[in-house]
Amino acid sequence: MARLTVAxxxxxAIKEEMRRDENVYCIGEDIGIPGGWGGxxxxxxxxxxEFPDRxxxxxxxxxxxxxxxxxxxxxxxxxxxxxxxxxFLFCAMDQIANQIAKLRYMSGGKLKxxxxxxxxxxxxxxxxxxxxxxxPFFLCLPGIKIITPATAYDSKGLxxxxxxxxxxxxxxxxxxxxxxxxxxxEAGSIDASSEIPEEEYTIPIGKGIIRxxxxxxTVIATLLMMHKACEAAEILAREGIxxxxxxxxxxxxxxxxxxxxxxxxxxxVVIVEESPRRGGIGAEIAATIAEEMIDFLIAPIKRVAxxxxxxPFSPALEKFYVPSIEKIMTAVREVISLSS
Amino acid sequence: MDIETDKLLEFYRxxxxxxxxxxxxxxxxxxxxxxxxxxxxxxxxxxxVGVCSALKKGDVITTTHRPHGHCIAMGxxxxxxxxxxxxxxxGCCRGKGGSMHMGDIEKGVVPAIAIVGGGIPVATGLGLxxxxxxxxxxxxxxxxxxxxxEGTFHESLNMASIWNLPxxxxxENNFYGASTHVSLVMKVERISERASAYRMPGIxxxxxxxxxxxxxxxxxVERARAGNGPALLELLTYRITGHSRRDPALxxxxxxxxxxxxxxxxxxxxxxxxxxxxxxxxxxxxxxKVRIEIxxxxxxxxxxxYPSPEDxxxxxxx
Numbered sequence: 001m002a003r004l005t006v007a008x009x010x011x012x013a014i015k016e017e018m019r020r021d022e023n024v025y026c027i028g029e030d031i032g033i034p035g036g037w038g039g040x041x042x043x044x045x046x047x048x049x050e051f052p053d054r055x056x057x058x059x060x061x062x063x064x065x066x067x068x069x070x071x072x073x074x075x076x077x078x079x080x081x082x083x084x085x086x087x088f089l090f091c092a093m094d095q096i097a098n099q100i101a102k103l104r105y106m107s108g109g110k111l112k113x114x115x116x117x118x119x120x121x122x123x124x125x126x127x128x129x130x131x132x133x134x135x136p137f138f139l140c141l142p143g144i145k146i147i148t149p150a151t152a153y154d155s156k157g158l159x160x161x162x163x164x165x166x167x168x169x170x171x172x173x174x175x176x177x178x179x180x181x182x183x184x185x186e187a188g189s190i191d192a193s194s195e196i197p198e199e200e201y202t203i204p205i206g207k208g209i210i211r212x213x214x215x216x217x218t219v220i221a222t223l224l225m226m227h228k229a230c231e232a233a234e235i236l237a238r239e240g241i242x243x244x245x246x247x248x249x250x251x252x253x254x255x256x257x258x259x260x261x262x263x264x265x266x267x268x269v270v271i272v273e274e275s276p277r278r279g280g281i282g283a284e285i286a287a288t289i290a291e292e293m294i295d296f297l298i299a300p301i302k303r304v305a306x307x308x309x310x311x312p313f314s315p316a317l318e319k320f321y322v323p324s325i326e327k328i329m330t331a332v333r334e335v336i337s338l339s340s
Numbered sequence: 341m342d343i344e345t346d347k348l349l350e351f352y353r354x355x356x357x358x359x360x361x362x363x364x365x366x367x368x369x370x371x372x373x374x375x376x377x378x379x380x381x382x383x384x385x386x387x388x389v390g391v392c393s394a395l396k397k398g399d400v401i402t403t404t405h406r407p408h409g410h411c412i413a414m415g416x417x418x419x420x421x422x423x424x425x426x427x428x429x430x431g432c433c434r435g436k437g438g439s440m441h442m443g444d445i446e447k448g449v450v451p452a453i454a455i456v457g458g459g460i461p462v463a464t465g466l467g468l469x470x471x472x473x474x475x476x477x478x479x480x481x482x483x484x485x486x487x488x489x490e491g492t493f494h495e496s497l498n499m500a501s502i503w504n505l506p507x508x509x510x511x512e513n514n515f516y517g518a519s520t521h522v523s524l525v526m527k528v529e530r531i532s533e534r535a536s537a538y539r540m541p542g543i544x545x546x547x548x549x550x551x552x553x554x555x556x557x558x559x560x561v562e563r564a565r566a567g568n569g570p571a572l573l574e575l576l577t578y579r580i581t582g583h584s585r586r587d588p589a590l591x592x593x594x595x596x597x598x599x600x601x602x603x604x605x606x607x608x609x610x611x612x613x614x615x616x617x618x619x620x621x622x623x624x625x626x627x628x629k630v631r632i633e634i635x636x637x638x639x640x641x642x643x644x645x646y647p648s649p650e651d652x653x654x655x656x657x658x
């Protein structure tokens with residue numbers, strides 16, 4: 001066992017998968033330049049030494065290299081495509097939404113497109129174009145799986161599953177959870193490191209996890225928000241409120257069974273997300289709960305989300321923008337007070 | 341270049357097959373029997389046949405929203421193509437692709453990518469795979485003149501060049517991006533000039549001369565196969581039908597259209613074959629056979645069942 005950060009766990013997963021299968025390769029900007037950073041957040045740092053031909057540094061041409069990844073996947077390669085910031089996925093959106101997500105379907109199921117897309121997300125003092133939570137833009141896009149690991153253990157296990165999956169998978173990694181060191185460290189980071197077993201393991205895509213058991217309110221949250229939900233639960237426990245924190249870990253497919261079992265027990269649900277409320281993940285989860293699990297509910301569903309604005313720069317504004325532990329606690333207290 | 345008679349007749353057969361297929365499809369569409377929308381290839385047959393005849397088994401192409409000619413030139417089954425146009429389960433994409441997404445990877449055709457410029461990086465990625473896996477294949481990327489104004493064109497040619505990938509980019513310049521004349525949207529006189537920005541060969545040739553297209557394609561494809569990198573081949577041609585569906589192409593000047601019809605590739609190649617001493621009867625015989633083949637394809641398609649509604653939910657994930 002060794003304690004690894006998220007960035008280290010992801011790097012270990014990539015290294016192991018590249019050793020296991022020579023068809024796995026990485027492609028992206030600045031991912032393996034000696035003296036560079038190993039991608040924007042050190043995940044691929046040093047891998048070019050072991051795999052000089054399989055760490056491919058690209059020009060700044062996102063649409064181009066996403067399409068290249070797709071083309072190469074049709075001939076048996078298994079690309080891991082890296083964007084420095086999730087926001088840049090928009091530059092490649094035609095390739096992702098029109099080609100990568102649809103080619104298998106358009107072929108009548110005759111093609112396989114095993115592609116992993118790695119994208120850092122999260123509000124970190126960078127303003128409107130280097131911060132966005134990108135999940136909602138992909139949640140409504142059939143044909144791509146979405147994973148959102150919040151710990152180092154999950155990061156390694158889920159990334160390895162993604163590389164072995166024959167479908168396109170996007171992994172959203174949170175900038176404040178990486179634990180990146182040196183010049184690439186982030187102010188305000190949260191420790192998401194884990195003890196990583198020596199022996200190999202994977203985590204199935206589509207299986208959520210209960211991070212904290214409780215009986216009064218189910219709180220559903222991913223990535224950074226999962227950590228904040230756990231902190232809120234800790235504080236509320238002192239008030240005698242028992243929170244069950246569910247980390248879905250995958251958004252597509254989604255572990256509805258885990259949510260159902262929890263709501264059956266608690267009858268109350270709060271969904272926390274870091275992205276703007278309108279059309280967000282919370283909207284989708286809430287709608288499905290309302291359609292299919294309403295009989296279990298004894299209180300209205302609450303969402304905690306960012307406002308429907310771009311992300312502001314000023315720390316004073318960002319603090320208001322990103323859902324806080326206090327806002328989570330307020331929502332929990334509200335659903336309890338509104339219970340029938 | 342000396343080409344044996346059998347091969348010349350095969351070029352002829354394929355060009356006629358494309359033309360007759362497209363004319364039949366146009367009729368079925370205008371009759372209201374065929375669903376969807378279509379972008380047709382009449383007038384550009386020498387491009388598809390000339391280029392694809394230069395490829396070997398294992399080579400791959402990407403095509404566009406106007407894919408029927410490329411699919412036929414690569415040897416796809418026209419029964420499966422016709423069934424796809426009719427949205428039947430026996431279609432090459434089991435009814436999920438339609439005209440704009442036709443393909444058959446077994447025949448070296450990636451399902452057509454109908455976003456202008458969308459297929460250019462995909463072809464480049466196929467080239468990357470061949471290089472990384474040390475396979476001796478070539479990827480050919482078909483595109484229209486309009487696609488060369490897309491960012492993906494420039495991004496892809498740049499990467500193919502810096503990585504020396506076995507990709508041949510084929511621009512079929514039919515002078516119109518939908519209804520807009522090429523002179524309104526670019527300053528260069530030859531699209532092939534754009535190759536110089538990426539330090540690869542750029543050649544412009546008569547795209548209605550199937551033998552010229554074949555021999556120059558062979559040269560560039562074999563150059564790429566030998567590890568000497570990508571190239572850009574511009575083929576000057578003309579679309580003698582509308583952009584899509586019922587487009588009467590009023591933006592094409594009458595005089596220009598008339599000239600284009602005189603210059604269309606099948607008429608020209610027929611004259612050439614006759615000058616070699618091949619009889620008109622031989623050519624007519626080929627045409628008759630092609631027509632029978634097409635009628636069989638139509639019958640096959642119309643007799644085939646539709647997919648079941650539940651099939652909608654299949655093929656999304658492996």
